[in-house]
Amino acid sequence: MPSERAEVQVRPGVEGDLAALTAIYNHYIRETAITFDTEIFTPEERRPWLLSHPEDGPHRLMVATDAGSQEILGYATSSPFRARPAYATSVETSVYVARHASEGGTPRRRGVGTALYDALFKALAGQQVHRAYAGIAQPNDASTRLHLRFGFRYVGTYREVGHKFGRYWDVAWYEKDLG
Structure with a gap:
């Protein structure tokens, strides 16, 4: 019997994915403190974000799909860490998994x-790219485990750096050596 993981395919993101990727991100905006965006986006408003992640270079967008249905299950990005030129060899990474692919039973x-x-x-x-960084709003044990599994190491916490849903949130920062 094939493993569940074999049912997941990953490919570069394309413009045709924009509506589904926006829907995934909007869930996290509305329902969680995982992102500090507070207003949902339309796909058109997210288009510049998608276009800033080409199929080559250090800023990537990878999309996971169900091998059978081709339904989008989530995405991961590497984005500029900071705008100044000396940061060009560092990226910030993130992963967003569709709610239906991350909750309850077998899909998890x-x-x-x-x-x-x-x-x-x-x-x-x-x-x-020399280093990857990830900021994880706390608490988020699943994201912390994922990052540790990929060799990220904890480097510090920004205390109460974000305010959403009427409270302050900490962000723990992790880094990974890429080269």
């Missing part, structure tokens, strides 16, 4: 986040 075990990060870091191999 599909390894969507793992498949996405595995593909993202393979795509970044050979690029001019």
Whole structure:
């Protein structure tokens, strides 16, 4: 019997994915403190974000799909860490998994986040990227476990750096050596 993980395929994101990727992100905006955006987006408003992640170079967008249905299960990105030129060899990474692919029973075990990060870091191999950084709003044990599994190490916490849903949130920062 094939494993659940074999049912997940990962590929570069394309413009046709925009509506589904926006819907996934909007869930996190509305329902969680995982992102500090507070207003939902239309796909058209997210288009510049998608276009800033080409199929080559250090800023990537990888999309996980169900191998059978091609339904989008989540995405991972590597984005500029900071705008100043000396930061060009560093990226900030993130993973967003569709709610239906991450809650309850068997779908949780599909390894969507793992498949996405595995593909993202393979795509970044050979690029001019020295370090990857990830900020994880706390608490988020699943994201922390994923990042530790991929060799990220904890470097510090920004205390009460974000305010959403009437409270302050900490962000723990992790880094990974890429080269």
